[in-house]
Amino acid sequence: MSDIPPIASLQAFEAVARRRSFALAATELHLTASAISHQIARLEAQLEVRLFERNAHGVNLSAAGEQYLARIGSALTSLKSATNDLRHGVRNSLYVHSSPGFAGLWLLPRLRSFSQSHPNISLNLAAAHTHSDFALGQSDIDIRYGKPQWEGLEVESLFEEAVLPLASPSFIRTWKIAKPEQLLDVPLIRNNMSVVQWSDWFERFTEVHAPDHFTFRFDRTQMTLDAAAQGLGVSLSSLVNAQGYIANGLLKPIFRMNKAIKVKAHFAVYPSHHAKRPEVNSFLKWLRAEVRNM
Numbered sequence: 001m002s003d004i005p006p007i008a009s010l011q012a013f014e015a016v017a018r019r020r021s022f023a024l025a026a027t028e029l030h031l032t033a034s035a036i037s038h039q040i041a042r043l044e045a046q047l048e049v050r051l052f053e054r055n056a057h058g059v060n061l062s063a064a065g066e067q068y069l070a071r072i073g074s075a076l077t078s079l080k081s082a083t084n085d086l087r088h089g090v091r092n093s094l095y096v097h098s099s100p101g102f103a104g105l106w107l108l109p110r111l112r113s114f115s116q117s118h119p120n121i122s123l124n125l126a127a128a129h130t131h132s133d134f135a136l137g138q139s140d141i142d143i144r145y146g147k148p149q150w151e152g153l154e155v156e157s158l159f160e161e162a163v164l165p166l167a168s169p170s171f172i173r174t175w176k177i178a179k180p181e182q183l184l185d186v187p188l189i190r191n192n193m194s195v196v197q198w199s200d201w202f203e204r205f206t207e208v209h210a211p212d213h214f215t216f217r218f219d220r221t222q223m224t225l226d227a228a229a230q231g232l233g234v235s236l237s238s239l240v241n242a243q244g245y246i247a248n249g250l251l252k253p254i255f256r257m258n259k260a261i262k263v264k265a266h267f268a269v270y271p272s273h274h275a276k277r278p279e280v281n282s283f284l285k286w287l288r289a290e291v292r293n294m
Helices: 007-019 022-029 033-047 063-087 100-117 169-175 180-185 198-205 221-229 243-247 272-276 278-292
Strands: 052-055 058-061 093-098 122-127 141-145 154-157 161-167 188-191 216-218 234-238 261-263 266-270
Touching: 007 022, 007 033, 007 063, 022 033, 058 063, 093 100, 093 278, 100 122, 100 141, 100 221, 100 278, 141 278, 161 169, 161 198, 161 221, 180 198, 188 221, 198 261, 216 221, 221 234, 221 243, 266 272, 266 278, 272 278
Parallel strands: 093 122, 093 141, 188 216, 188 234
Antiparallel strands: 052 058, 141 266, 154 266, 161 234, 161 261
16 A cells, blocks of 8 residues: 555545535535545545544544644645646756745745746745645745754754844833843733843843733734834834844844854755756846845
8 A cells, every 4th residue: 555645635634624524525526525525535545543523513634633733734735836837847946945934024025036036936935834845745945943953864954043022112202221130110012933032131131031911912922013013012123034124124123132142053955966957046046146135
């Protein structure tokens, strides 16, 4: 028996998982509900695990089903994109996966430059906190955020960034913050995904502990910055990510750079053989040039 389940079963699984309905999945795939049910049963039998929990209100993913969907969902998307590219004569596609903050705040504003310098490359950009699985062919390059612990892959640090408290100009005027300890008395915003947390900052620059309670918590850097720009509190954020907000006068650092924690947390990650593709090599050269021009 093949280690890879039939594509029809995987498509049925993904459709039911997304729709939470056998009937709706059947309509989408132009099959009968019975055929979808058969595909799911076949897949569960092959994997020897229950993927869905059935109840009177429909179907929900089991814990195993959630994990499986997280792994194969983007792989199916990649297969679909590759097929569409081939069907429409696109031979030089580039698939880039990125952390959401980097994709929206740093990469997207610069993509015009890449398009102008490489008009023949069709770039597909996906963003998620989970890393791309190169073994499944999900991407050519992954821009990852975090601590570099990815063996067997090429890992390039992109830049060093300074992380420090940021707030809107009106917020700073209202609260008249002059000392780090005063941050205990104002609303603080936490970025749950950041490698530098408020506890790190308070430990480095104060003699008091960081608060246990935060007015707002977000799992997206852009949401954290948007909330601070709206005057909802103080965000502990990277100046690289916040450069657009600062340039437009929406945010400003509360303290000087001597109150910043500097880290290297963004990395271009890829299998070494991927760099042999002209499209990948062109993107990496462009990326390095953009970083040098920061």
